[in-house]
Amino acid sequence: MLTGSSILRYDGLAQQPSAVDVREEILAESPALLEQGVNLMLTQRPDGRLVIGDTHHYGVTEDPFEDEASDDLVLAEMTRLLGAPSRCAAAGAASTPRARRRPSSSPSRCRT
Incomplete structure (x- = not known):
């Protein structure tokens, strides 16, 4: 499922009137x-798990860790759209609801 923010990301869709x-x-509604x-x-x-994503940050250098504020924004928007809270854990995280400052290459695992 693509959302409005996704549509604006892809040229073929972003060029539509x-x-x-x-x-x-x-x-x-959500400038962030x-x-x-x-x-x-x-x-x-x-x-049944959902793969959700993603954010795009551009710069001269890339932080090797995920941006927690961006992750929280993605999860909050997903919760708003689906009307269901998420339960997330980073790959390999045993008991924490979500790993903080996980490496960018480490995918998160979320369920609604």
């Missing part, structure tokens, strides 16, 4: 989504 209205709506480069997409795995 309705993209202007989508951008204005997001800017009015655009500021943080959120590209909210959801894919359901066969076992």
Whole structure:
């Protein structure tokens, strides 16, 4: 499932006339989504888990760790859209609800 922020991310969709209205709506309701480069997409795995993502940060150097504020924004928007809270844990995290400052290459695992 692609959301409005995803639509604005991909040129083929972002060039559609309705993209202007989508951008204005997001800017009015949740400007942090655009500021943080959120590209909210959801894919359901066969076992019911959701793969959610993602954010885009650009710069001269990349922080080797995930940005916690961006992760929280993605989770909050997913919760708002689905109406269900998430239960997340980073790959390999045993008992914590979510690993903080996980390496960028370490995917998170979330369920709703």
